[in-house]
Amino acid sequence: MQCPLLYRFRVIDRLPEKPSEAATRGTLVHAVLERLFDNPAVERTAGRATALIPGQWDRLLESKPELSELFAGDAEGERLSRWLSEAERLVERWFSLEDPTRLEPAERELFVETELESGLRLRGVIDRIDVAPTGEVRIVDYKTGKAPRPEYAEGALFQMKFYALVIWRLKGVVPRRLQLVYLGSGDVMTYDPVVADLERVERKLLALWEAIRLATETGEWRPRPTKLCGWCDHQAVCPEFGGTPPVYPLSVRSAESGQGGQGTMGPVRAGTGRPAAVEGP
Numbered sequence: 001m002q003c004p005l006l007y008r009f010r011v012i013d014r015l016p017e018k019p020s021e022a023a024t025r026g027t028l029v030h031a032v033l034e035r036l037f038d039n040p041a042v043e044r045t046a047g048r049a050t051a052l053i054p055g056q057w058d059r060l061l062e063s064k065p066e067l068s069e070l071f072a073g074d075a076e077g078e079r080l081s082r083w084l085s086e087a088e089r090l091v092e093r094w095f096s097l098e099d100p101t102r103l104e105p106a107e108r109e110l111f112v113e114t115e116l117e118s119g120l121r122l123r124g125v126i127d128r129i130d131v132a133p134t135g136e137v138r139i140v141d142y143k144t145g146k147a148p149r150p151e152y153a154e155g156a157l158f159q160m161k162f163y164a165l166v167i168w169r170l171k172g173v174v175p176r177r178l179q180l181v182y183l184g185s186g187d188v189m190t191y192d193p194v195v196a197d198l199e200r201v202e203r204k205l206l207a208l209w210e211a212i213r214l215a216t217e218t219g220e221w222r223p224r225p226t227k228l229c230g231w232c233d234h235q236a237v238c239p240e241f242g243g244t245p246p247v248y249p250l251s252v253r254s255a256e257s258g259q260g261g262q263g264t265m266g267p268v269r270a271g272t273g274r275p276a277a278v279e280g281p
Contacts (some may be wrong), residue, residue, distance in 0.1 A: 008221035136176035147187035
């Protein structure tokens with residue numbers, strides 16, 4: 001949705017991307033908020049949460065040693081110290097938005113997957129699911145950035161509606177509330193979906209799959225320039241910056257040669273030209 005050519009670079013060509021401080025900080029903060037709920041309710045304090053940060057950072061480095069490149073040349077550790085302090089501030093701000101002593105999540109970092117009647121398979125990872133005593137479901141997602149302006153709110157909610165669609169198709173229950181917690185700005189965005197919302201998302205995903213299927217078969221992946229291009233790792237091979245994309249690794253057909261059957265969407269398996277599933281953000 002953001003840029004078809006970027007989708008190709010990431011999913012089909014699998015071009016490497018450098019780790020970023022912002023994305024890695026988000027991963028670290030998510031890990032801390034998940035692990036905090038391992039403690040009894042009375043021990044879920046801001047101090048306990050920030051104390052988890054060094055250990056979770058060590059775990060991240062152990063699982064992804066390449067993250068050490070983020071602070072290459074930081075001999076005195078000053079950049080790392082500032083970065084960890086920023087993570088602490090984000091964690092502390094969460095306590096002004098939610099009270100973890102009153103929460104008992106039903107699920108944390110839950111992998112979900114379902115297949116629609118069309119054969120399209122959807123999957124993603126939900127930060128937190130709360131279930132009320134009455135059975136009502138709330139889907140919660142943490143964001144370490146700032147809340148979007150109102151005109152961009154629908155784009156932010158698409159991810160949550162995607163998750164709600166998966167839960168609806170899996171459990172037959174429409175989540176009562178979708179909640180985005182923005183730690184960067186201290187805002188909480190909520191939305192109460194209805195069946196019509198989720199049906200619209202399903203239709204949009206089917207249309208998106210058709211566009212991806214056609215582009216996969218024809219090799220036509222067009223760039224979509226936006227202000228986000230300045231942060232893209234692939235400018236050297238993007239036509240918008242004078243670059244040439246790598247040779248397309250899949251066999252192609254002309255757009256006029258007929259349509260293929262419905263398949264599934266996601267990471268393309270080498271040599272097949274067909275993706276596996278569509279994943280939530």
